[in-house]
Amino acid sequence: MAGSIAIPESPRWLIDVGRNAEGLRVIADLHGGGDPAHPVVQMEYDEIVDKVTEERESGGDRTYAGMWKRYKRRVLLAMSSLAFAQLNGINVISYYAPRVFEEAGWIGRDAILMTGINSVIYLLSTIPTWVLVDRWGRRAILMSGAVVMALALVATGLWMRVDVAQTPSAVVICVIIFNAAFGYSWGPIPWLYPPECFLKPKEYLWRKWTRSLAKKNDRKDWMTLTIRIRSGIPSSEIMNLPDIDQQKMFKFV
Template identity: 45%
Template sequence: MVLHNGAYDYPEDIQLNEYDPLNEAFLYPQTPPDAAPPDYSEPLDALKSSAASHPQPTAGLPYSTTLNSSGKLGGARLLYFTSVFVSLGVFLFGYDQGVYSGIITFPAFQKYFRHPSSAQIGMVVSVLELGALILSLTVGYMADRWGRKRTILLGAGVFIAGGAVQTFTGRSILLLVLGRVVSGLGVGLLSSVIPLYQSEISPSHARGRLACVEFTGNICGYAASVWIDYSCTFINQNSNLVWRVPLFIQCVLGLLLFAGAFFIVESPRWLIGKNDAHGYLVLRLLYADSPETAEREFHSIKEAILREQTLSPPEQRSYRAMFRTHFRRLVVGCSALLLAQLNGINIISYYAPLVFAEAGFKGNDALFMAGVNALVYLASTIPPWFLVDRWGRRPIFISGALTMGTCLFLISLAMWMGGKSTPTFVALLVVVYNAAFGYSWGPIGWLYPAEIYPLSIRAKGVSLSTACNWLFNFIVGQMTPILQETISWRLYLIPGVCCLVSAVVVFRYFPETKGVDLEEVGSLFDGY
């Protein structure tokens, strides 16, 4: 059956109602009144066969169903497999964020690059965020024009190139910075499009859990980088392999993501928004366990798209129009990731061995403690899998901010007072702080912006929110080693205050999105 204007092709068992803009009776697939209901017990392979008669998807790449003839990877299995696999993308930028925390302390690295200054070290570490910032601003355009899947492929390819430059660089620290910038470009793409993709393939009742699984992948990458750094300390410390091996591993991981991304499904919401019939088929694959749910999701998505197309024509979907019509949502979405950075996480993540050394740990003990901290950090990301869709976003945001602020104030106090017990006390507080972030602002900070924007500007809104994250990530990474030298223990008071401010901002301005369909989130902002 074909839409009256020829824009949308449906499978053979679907007929269409007319769209009446006066009473908002929006177009959706429906069984005709004089016919028996369609039989959705038919094998899913039959649906795939029926799609063969329709035009190929506009994105231009094959849309793998990842289904074999027995349908073993349909439904929930396909959904969770896809979610776990794309988490490899956030694993990559978690790995890249943590890998230099140990490398910058290696004598071989220091000697090879002629003992770089604190400012140069800060640049090498933080310039990743500068590259991420630059390209994250364009992700909205890329993801809307090319699709979520092709943007993931591009991000993985760019990341591999940057990792190769870092691994095989000469003695110039400028080349190392260049490779780090290129990797940052890939991270900017992946960090914007993967949360977007994740939110668009997830059902509302599990959207929070799947986003938290994604963040666990990020921290798994961070923890892996710290322990790989520690393992490399057992290599000959005079060999350049001690720092080249951790950098080469990121290239291998990027290649895995690039190869595997050819086999994931495209976002059904993006396909439906492009009037591509494969969007409905993807929903039938993702909801193979419940065809009725696939129908319901299709109705909801298509109605929302048509409503937005009627009320928001293309000229009203630009960045300028987005600031005018959705300014409050933009402020909330950007502040979620901006505050996550100002709350101090990357003071610990990027420079954990230096923080432990400042507290009194010596040599490899500081790197070992950073590894222990990373494992606790990783474990702390698991409770949100089960809590985010029960408690909601707001309670987790607020409790995390208050816990982190308390830990940071106590870290400052302990370093100011000194004493024999200071290293142990600071180590305990850092671990608790990291766990509080891993359970709260880490996963929920990335989930929340992807939930609150309407489809017409979702890609642009998420990319702008992500750009704010990388901008303040860069500022924190660049300033931390300098402030550690100049103001010492007072440094931790700054993010401590920001944590308290964050709790107030969430309480006052962040609506609860738990269990709300993406197409209905807009109504939540009416009371804020």
């Protein structure tokens, strides 16, 4: 609660309600080290102003109901991805792991120790996703993680039901596999979906490329690409423009 006092207001909301100077200052603090004249700051500010102006002039419904009507499938995908990230059984393991281990046969400090080992492996399981997320894609990671989690959770229940001598060790292994599969898939990936669902290819290309150019102060290519994209030229045609350095384009796209 104390930390929330220092959180700045959303620059988009500030600009939307006419407090442009405050919005520019927030963007400058985030991207330009406090310098409102920084190219990245100006690019981000202009983009937000243009988008807000476009929405106002379109006269469309800007409520949540209007968003649902226009982007029903996108909203459903964004919401369901985060919902299923919480409805897959992870909270049982996260909150009640010591009790689960105790019921499986680990008593007292041993149950706490198994919980600690499980947490460390869970943390480490998030690291491979940094490399695989853009190689395998989001869907493949989510589906593979879901399969492993389902099998591990079912196996956990079966081992606890039969209650044999191997149950304590088997339950720990199954829970660790379940937690690691979540950390690799449904833990981080659903957070990528909402922004990617609502980001159009043209906007994605413009943001990523212009930011890289602005950081390098490559104003010629930056201005050329900005003008081309805002004029409505498809991304596939932008790649072949003679006045754009295609090697740098391929590096960042």
